[in-house]
Amino acid sequence: MYSIYYIGAQNSERIDFCQWPYMVTGGDLFDGEFDAIEDDDRIQGWERKITSKKLNIEIHAVGVSLEQAIDQLENVAEKDVLNTTPGRLYVGSSYMKGWLVGTTKDRWLQDLDSISNELIFKSDYPYWITEEEFHFYKRGSGNAEKMEWLEFPYNFPYEFSKVRNLQYINNSNYTASGFKMIIYGPCINPLIRIAGHIYELRTTLYEGEYAVIDSSTRYAKDRKIVKVRNDGTEENLFNSKNNASSIWEKIPAGLSIVSWNGAFGFDIILFNERGTPRWTSR
Structure with a gap:
């Protein structure tokens, strides 16, 4: 299982999507496509334009109430959006810079201690980055x-x-x-x-x-x-x-x-x- 988590840009707050009260259930993080650079109906190169990624999670009342878990996630995400400062979405040792800009919830009308939530992560630098350090x-x-x-x-x-x-x-x-x-x-x-x-x-x-x-x-x-x-x-x-x-x-x-x-x-x-x-x- 890959560790998947978001680090907010404002206070380095971490939302772990592989540990309750949040648990990843799917998405398209491992999918990718390059956009063609065209001229005179010929491909001159490839680039990656602004990209949206989906992350499906379950939010469950473990350790905190369901309401607290939802608010914590959205508070961290919206601080970065309102400050136009990208956070980092990690998958294992790789991360992409961007924002959690969308949320779609299911089963919220029912009196339950869990809901399904689809998150939208958007990036204008849609590359997964892995860092290597060297010291001299x-x-x-x-x-x-x-x-x-x-x-x-x-x-x-x-x-x-x-x-x-x-x-x-x-x-x-x-x-x-x-x-x-x-x-x-x-x-x-x-x-x-x-x-x-x-x-x-x-x-x-x-x-x-x-x-x-x-x-x-x-x-x-x-x-x-x-x-x-x-x-x-x-x-x-x-x-x-x-x-x-x-x-x-x-x-x-x-x-x-x-x-x-x-x-x-x-x-x-x-x-x-x-x-x-x-x-x-x-």
Whole structure:
């Protein structure tokens, strides 16, 4: 049985659809279809437009009253709708961003302690995302020393694993992935090469500060680069990126060499996208 649940965007409230008072009974979460991009009566490519998914559940008075269970579900859903901030619908390790926008109830006229409920989940970014995390440490830290002699899973022309500040990232997806990169200060003009491509910010990060490069959206206008200061305030660093080398370049599938000067640490979170949820945990 897959774990299926919704995480609200406002307060990270969780609605678990595989544990009473809610229990999934069906739906079309594992179905999917791409939309054709047509020109002159020929298919030029494929995309996914705004998509609705159905989730059928039973709501049963277990632990709380039926009325409380219904209100809790709809309170979490409507907060995200009214704030136009997408929550996340999870199926196993995959999630889709969107909103619970529709509800159809059955048997509500009867004096029962349970009802059937069909929920409609709508997304303008209808891809199921599985995250992969990678951590790269500052030279001289205890974690960096442990990583220094890392053995690579494949044979390379020479022993990359014994070269300082040279690591790898193994993207398990079948295609290139968007990412979030978190760079930790102190450092000046941090530059990272992945598969030969340069990701660079021309800025200074002081002790305790960090920069976030976030390409986790399909729309370029919504992508962001920010510095987070010690007091939690943010500074827009969008104009600090190296425009000679696209900072939004997706990270290739498979094994890629990662290199930097070792003067700072950073994390990379890959967003591996699929048209349907993964059937395996990884």
